[in-house]
Amino acid sequence: MRRFLLAAGLLLAAPATAGAEEALSGGAFTVFESGRAAFTTMAPALPEALVRDFARGRTVFNRPWLAAPAQDERFIGLGPLFNRLSCVACHPRNGGGFAPETAAEPMRTMLVRLSVPGEGEHGGVRPHSAYGDQLNEDGIPGVPGEGRAVIRWREHDEVLPGGEAVRLRRPLISFTGLAYGPLGKDALISPRIAPPVFGLGLLAAVPEADILAIAAENGGRPNRVWDAGNGRTVLGRFGWKANQPSVLQQLAGAMLGDLGVTSPLFTGQNCTEAQPECRAAFVAPQPELTAGQLLALETYHLGLGVPARRGVDDPSVRRGEALFVAAGCASCHRPTLTTGSHPSLEDLGGQVIHPYTDLLLHDMGADLADGRPDFLATGSEWRTPPLWGLGLRRLVDPRAGLLHDGRARSPLEAVLWHGGAAREAAAAVRRLPSDDRRALLRFLDSL
Secondary structure, three states: OEEEEEOOOOOEEEEOOOOOOHHHHOOHHHOOOOOOOOOOEOOOOHHHHHHHHHHHHHHHHOOOOOOOOOHHHHHHOOEEEOOOOOOOOOOOOHOOOOOOOOOOOOOOOOEEEEEEEEEHHOEEEEEOOOOEEEEOOEOOOOOOOEEEEEEEEEEEEEEOOOOOOEEEEEEEEEEEOOOOOOOOOEEEEEEEOOOOOOOOHHHHHHOHHHHHHHHHHHEEEEEEEEEEOOOEEOOOOOOOOOOOOOHHHHHHHHHHHOOOOOOOOOOOOOOOOHHHHHHOOOOOOOOOOHHHHHHHHHHHHHHOOEEEOOOOOOOHHHHHHHHHOOHHHHHHOOEEEEEEOOOOOHHHHHOOOOOOOOOOOEEEHHEEEEEEEOOOOOOOOOOOOOOOOHHHHHHOOOOOOEEOOOOHHHHHHEEEEEEEHHHOOOOOOOHHHHHHHHHHHHHHOOO
């Protein structure tokens, strides 16, 4: 029988029965590593035939890239403009990034997206004429970096029932040392921390029909984005605004945007007409990331395991889970999805997974809005981020942040910023007595 609990005016339907299945966040792609290697462990279900490609992709992910010419021909092609030297520099131990604490600290695992009003190619963003679609702070020798983004914080305290005070902060972004002229008053900016990179293959295998059915139920919206490899508009799944259609394109886009490394999918250098030194820079043999390296990098991401949940049978965790559902959080952070077929790795299919996302866009209100549309996503819409691995993020990296700009340093801070379509759920969490709120946070820590 289902049990019902009454707390803070909410009717709580306790989940049916706890069991081992609930701990298997990634189905057969679950790993039972709860230390600092929780996000870097290969899934046990990865076929033996792909283990070598997984290892090769891990090398591509971790190795620094070099400016041409250089001795190691496998990793030549950095820049001419770039943000970091490697993928792992922005995704430490495959976890999420963080925002600088002070204006003096550089953005190590964070970048700033740029655009101007209007629709760009294939319905996407319209890049800034001088700086493109993101600020690249560094350049290879002879190429000026584009400038530096500076973050400052505006803080305030929110006092919750029971007297607990939570310090909330909002980022204020400014720029210094802009090498190619001022951004202009029409520039749209959006600071973004790097998201975790495990479990992507499972999310790619969730059937589109299932995602659309959830949208009809909870009011979420699918993004429709350009698939460069297939030359058509498809469902968006990845990125903070679901603006990428596949793991492969997400990776190729990041290699070009963050490292300035071309690939078979994106062959042009990341220079604008306003950047003569960039356009005149020495170019390594093309593509700089080979087709084999790109596919190995994809295999690495598809083969990463999802850490198992912990403490699923703890009574406090179970109560917190019931509160999570009763508050309405599970409407968007869907606890359970089932995967369908995947074109690159058939073993990803038929998995019952617990990612706590619907892969859909939701209006999160004015406080979280960046005012920067992206394909169908408005300036206040964001894709529901998966919550699996949430309780391990700070163990993997003590500074790991939450929300798109890293403003939240804890799950409670993240909840308190929720507005728009999530306003009522956040209000329900605010009303909880202290003991219930602690139970809710224990549940989130178990993910």
